[in-house]
Amino acid sequence: MSEQNTKVAEPPTNAPADHRAPKASPLQGFLKGSAGRSLGLVIALALLFVVGAVTSGDRFLNFENLLTIFRYASIIGVISIGVTFVITAGGIDLSVGSVMGLTTVIASLTSVQLAAAQSSWVLMVLVALAVGVIAGLINGLVIAYGNVVAFIATLAMLVGARGLAELISGRSTQIVTNRDFLRVMRAEVLGVPLLIWIFVIVAIAGWFLLNRTTFGRRTIAIGGNLEAARLAGIKVKRHLVYLYVLAGLAAGIAGVMMLGRTTAGTSTHGLLYELDAIAAVVVGGTLLIGGRGTIMGTVLGVLIFSTLTNVFTQNNLDTSVQALAKGLIIVVAVLLQQRFAARGPRKREKPGLQKAAA
Amino acid sequence: MFEEDQPRPLLEVRGLTKGFAGVQALKGVDLQVLPGEVHCVMGQNGAGKSTLIKTLSGVHQPDSGEIRWEGKPITLPRPTAALDLGIATMYQELDVVDGLSVAENIFLGHERATGGVLHVKKANAIARTLLKRLGHGNLSPSTEVGTLSAANKQIVSMARALSRDTKLIIMDEPSAILDSGEVSNLFRVVRELTAQGIAVVYISHRLEEIRQIGDRISVIKDGRSTANGLSVTDTPRPELIRLMTGRDVENVFPKGKPVPSDAPVVLDVNNLELLGHFDKISFTVRAGEILGFAGLVGSKRSEILETVYGARKASSGRVTVNGKVLRPGSVTSAVNAGIGLSPEERKSQGLILDEPIFKNVTLSTFERFARAGHLNEAAERDATREQIAALELRPADPDRPARTLSGGNQQKILLARWLVHGTSVLLLDEPTRGVDVGARSEIYALIRKLAAAGTAIIVVSSEIEEVLGLADNVLVIDDGKVLTQTKASDIDEHGVLDLVMKGSAA
Structure with missing residues (x-):
């Protein structure tokens, strides 16, 4: 056997009598934590800012441009926060973009605007939110009680809502005439546009809901192990419905913001937003298989993409190049995440290593 | 050599x-x-x-x-x-x-x-x-x-x-x-x-x-x-x-005191039926009693347990806990009435492996610790520490992910979950599956202790010896039918197997 004495350093996958996780260095432990994951995103964002500052100088580094980046991020950001909840619970919502489009169309219908003119601009907001909630409710009921896979159910909603929006609007652009609505939506508080404030408030509320409430705990539990959550007495189906309603509500809020920003409702609003939202959520560090979600990561993910767009626009670069860069960022971010965040648990999940040691 | x-x-x-x-x-x-x-x-x-x-x-x-x-x-x-x-x-x-x-x-x-x-x-x-x-x-x-x-x-x-x-x-x-x-x-x-x-x-x-x-x-x-x-x-x-x-294992199954005949009936299962799985089954469990389901795999032991718990919806029949009739097919109703289940597949049905011990322990009770929907993790950790001490759960750190624990300690998480909840009926499906021989006696002692404290317990195991050693009374089950109900001390493994063989021959 002497020639067999190979000293190949193999990973201790079979580590006997050691059921505990390998001891991580403090740095590794930090990088594994949520702060560490966010830190990576902050570094990425800082790098983008450096690139922007170097290539565009003062045109990039000024308060106005910073507001532009945030304003650009705000609408997709609100949608992404709703999607974060659904993905954390192990689901997916492909319909948010077209649902948002539908909310802008219905809220800007002549009849709704007339009624709003006679009562209050708030009516338009309520209609948009209601449309989002109803779409989410349908998604949730079909998924939870109809036992349809979320991907398919929300794909159907994606197609259906877009079609409905086209039918209702006759594919025309409906101008918002309600002055009160436009005045409010274009207001600034402390020099910052309302759209950005809405994004900030939704982000804080989302963070609190996910991390500090029973609703958030249920969401993470269902994403982590649906069967265990059910057998522990959690009302899983009901909660799933709430989650899709929440995503629909977020799409409704985004619809209101879109109406304010573009002063028009149209069926083409929100095209492909679902993919941008999913990209931001995943880049942010939320696990696509569920069980772990981070609002902070989602916000940073959205900001990274909007900063990227801003840098490219400032440099008059082709949008195709921008799309290519986006794709690269998604892959690199997920690869890095697997290196740092998911190293421990994922590895040991592999069959034949842990089980065979039994 | x-x-x-x-x-x-x-x-x-x-x-x-x-x-x-x-x-x-x-x-x-x-x-x-x-x-x-x-x-x-x-x-x-x-x-x-x-x-x-x-x-x-x-x-x-x-x-x-x-x-x-x-x-x-x-x-x-x-x-x-x-x-x-x-x-x-x-x-x-x-x-x-x-x-x-x-x-x-x-x-x-x-x-x-x-x-x-x-x-x-x-x-x-x-x-x-x-x-x-x-x-x-x-x-x-x-x-x-x-x-x-x-x-x-x-x-x-x-x-x-x-x-x-x-x-x-x-x-x-x-x-x-x-x-x-x-x-x-x-x-x-x-x-x-x-x-x-x-x-x-x-x-x-x-x-x-x-x-x-x-x-x-x-x-x-x-x-x-x-x-x-x-x-x-x-x-x-x-x-x-x-x-x-490397240890001598004696008294693997701790024997408890006999259940007093005036102990109140906690769980009353009446003509429970799940079409295609088991026929009308009736039994009762008193406070402090351990009832064992003995039978081979395929005898529908787990199905009966899951139907009692509401994880499967009964076709007919009634489950009563402390006088309260449960809504069929509702786990939440069972949990609220005071039943807890430690499922057969601990990892896929019982635990959220990447979550810390304390969140797994309080999976059924975190809402109780919360105020107006606002979580109170400090209180959850305290309650978990109490259980860690009581059950000698290792490692004694409430923030360790459940995945990193041994099978025996993962089982203790599930016991702790229902202890925090304060259940009066515990359903244990394969409580020692994947648990080392050495750690098993510890789990047995814990189950016995829970019964002594007045919990009504049902134990299901593919190891007939374990059922007979642990339980006070035994239901011998085959193919969804109760063949006999007897004291555990009145039957041995051969007796169970004889009954099952006869039952399937008939």
């Missing part, structure tokens, strides 16, 4: 060591396997059994030590080297390809072909012969493997071994994925193999099984051989446990 009158060993291993970065998995393992014998290798989780298997199948290279095959020293630099010598390994996660046919799986890696063109008919014919040798001539070679049961997939895996002119098959816990009926079938196949002169190394930690199938036993503990080639018939069970754990 071996006595003169014994035949020459087929496989001989001496002083095998193997270390991985930082961990010494094998520290000196000896093993002699004779032709045509069933040689059982036992050891607790982490004893080094799988490293030994992987070294013998050419996956890992030993650091030192000697492997002799038919008397000659050999090296196994890669898996095909082992296969070429005639050593086949059947892993627990069967290495069959679901999308391929039985014959295609059997010849996977050594396809019958000329110039890349497969001889389908010839392969099917040889496959049929091999399956017949295993007593499974009824399996069609063209069946897609994905449609087969786990037991039949094992047969395919064994047929593959035979197709390579194998002299030794290493089986890694083959019974772990089978039910009792399938296990006895597996034993029959193993005997067919040994009758044809093929040796089998049978890895397991189920003592009862080894008594039934094994000829000789070798025990590994902490990477070292503690016993070599013991005769199965002459080695008493406590001695084997001692060799595996």
Whole structure:
């Protein structure tokens, strides 16, 4: 056997009598934590800012441009926060973009605007939110009680809502005439546009809901192990419905913001937003298989993409190049995440290593 | 090493060591396997059994030590080297390809072909012969493997071994994925193999099984051989446990005081029925009583438990807890009324593995700690620390992910969950599955203690001995019917099996 004495350093996958996780260095432990994951995103964002500052100088580094980046991020950001909840619970919502489009169309219908003119601009907001909630409710009921896979159910909603929006609007652009609505939506508080404030408030509320409430705990539990959550007495189906309603509500809020920003409702609003939202959520560090979600990561993910767009626009670069860069960022971010965040648990999940040691 | 009158060993291993970065998995393992014998290798989780298997199948290279095959020293630099010598390994996660046919799986890696063109008919014919040798001539070679049961997939895996002119098959816990009926079938196949002169190394930690199938036993503990080639018939069970754990295990099943006859009935199950699974079943459990469900796998024990719990919706019948009738098919209703379930599959049904211990413990109660929907994690941690101390749960850190705990401690998380909840009825499905022999007595003592504190408990286990040892009263169940209800002390394992055999013959 002497020639067999190979000293190949193999990973201790079979580590006997050691059921505990390998001891991580403090740095590794930090990088594994949520702060560490966010830190990576902050570094990425800082790098983008450096690139922007170097290539565009003062045109990039000024308060106005910073507001532009945030304003650009705000609408997709609100949608992404709703999607974060659904993905954390192990689901997916492909319909948010077209649902948002539908909310802008219905809220800007002549009849709704007339009624709003006679009562209050708030009516338009309520209609948009209601449309989002109803779409989410349908998604949730079909998924939870109809036992349809979320991907398919929300794909159907994606197609259906877009079609409905086209039918209702006759594919025309409906101008918002309600002055009160436009005045409010274009207001600034402390020099910052309302759209950005809405994004900030939704982000804080989302963070609190996910991390500090029973609703958030249920969401993470269902994403982590649906069967265990059910057998522990959690009302899983009901909660799933709430989650899709929440995503629909977020799409409704985004619809209101879109109406304010573009002063028009149209069926083409929100095209492909679902993919941008999913990209931001995943880049942010939320696990696509569920069980772990981070609002902070989602916000940073959205900001990274909007900063990227801003840098490219400032440099008059082709949008195709921008799309290519986006794709690269998604892959690199997920690869890095697997290196740092998911190293421990994922590895040991592999069959034949842990089980065979039994 | 071996006595003169014994035949020459087929496989001989001496002083095998193997270390991985930082961990010494094998520290000196000896093993002699004779032709045509069933040689059982036992050891607790982490004893080094799988490293030994992987070294013998050419996956890992030993650091030192000697492997002799038919008397000659050999090296196994890669898996095909082992296969070429005639050593086949059947892993627990069967290495069959679901999308391929039985014959295609059997010849996977050594396809019958000329110039890349497969001889389908010839392969099917040889496959049929091999399956017949295993007593499974009824399996069609063209069946897609994905449609087969786990037991039949094992047969395919064994047929593959035979197709390579194998002299030794290493089986890694083959019974772990089978039910009792399938296990006895597996034993029959193993005997067919040994009758044809093929040796089998049978890895397991189920003592009862080894008594039934094994000829000789070798025990590994902490990477070292503690016993070599013991005769199965002459080695008493406590001695084997001692060799595996290094401890004497006495009084495995703590006996409680008899349940007073005036103890209140906590759980009343009346004519409960789940169509297609079990007929009208009635029983009661008193405060402080442990009721055991004895029966083979397939007797629908777990289904009954899950229906009582509301995880399956009863077709008819009634479950009453402390006088409160439960809503059928509602787990929440059962939990609120005071029933807790520790499910059969702890990892897939019980725990959120990546979440910390405390969130797993409070999975049923976190809403109670919260104020107006606002979580109170400090209170959750405190409650968890109390349970950690009471149950001696290790590690004693509420923030450790559940995944990193041993099977016994994961089981304690589930017990803690219901202790925090304050349930009056506990349903325990396979409470010691995947728990080391040494840690089992600890779980038994905890269950007994809970009963002494007045909890009504139902225990379901595939190990009849465990049910009889733990329970006060026993329901013997077969095929969804209660055959008899009796005191646990009035029946033994043979009595249960007799009843079941008679029941299925009728």
